[in-house]
Amino acid sequence: MTVRSRPLSPHLQIYRWTITMATSILHRATGIALYVGTVLLVVWLGAAAAGQDALNVVNSIYGSWFGQLVMFGYTWALFQHMMSGxxxxxxxxxxxxxPGRREALGWATLIASTVLTLLVWTVFVWAA
Structure with missing residues (x-):
């Protein structure tokens, strides 16, 4: 009786990474991040509905350096997900x-999301 070896499925170590692969994975990751960001928005709206004291607490958390970092990431995730869509x-x-145009479009999504995020934060957050 001969034992035949089963064919191995290709794995990520075999494939050469391309920008389209990376942006596809990033699209899924930003979709998940948008769920978390939406929860943060609901918390803020709930605090606003609860009254000024609750809103002040949430604003102080969101206004901290860590809160601002999370909001910046949420803004980038929103734009990246939109550009990828x-x-x-x-x-x-x-x-x-x-192939060439596909990769160019992948890079364009990354560049556009970064530029739009910086533009929004420059005009509406940092300049205020």
């Missing part, structure tokens, strides 16, 4: 599917 919308029309 637009990338998939473009692909729904079978546009920019060629």
């Amino acid at each position: 637009l990338r998939h919308f473009i692909w729904d029309f079978a546009v920019m599917m060629e």
Whole structure:
């Protein structure tokens, strides 16, 4: 009786990482982060509904350096998820599917989300 070895499934160590792979994983991760950020928004709205004292407590937490870091990350996750969604919308029309253009679109989502985040924080948070 001969024992045949089973074929091995390809794993992440075999594949060469591409920007489209990274942005696909990032899209899923930012989706999860948006759930957490939405909970933070609900907490803030609940505090606002509860009264000024509760709102002051939440504002002091969100206004701390750690709270600001979390809010900055939430803003970036929101823009990254949105840009990645637009990338998939473009692909729904079978546009920019060629390898070079596909990678360029992946980089564009990362750059656009970073620029939009910095723009929003510069205009609405840091300048205030």
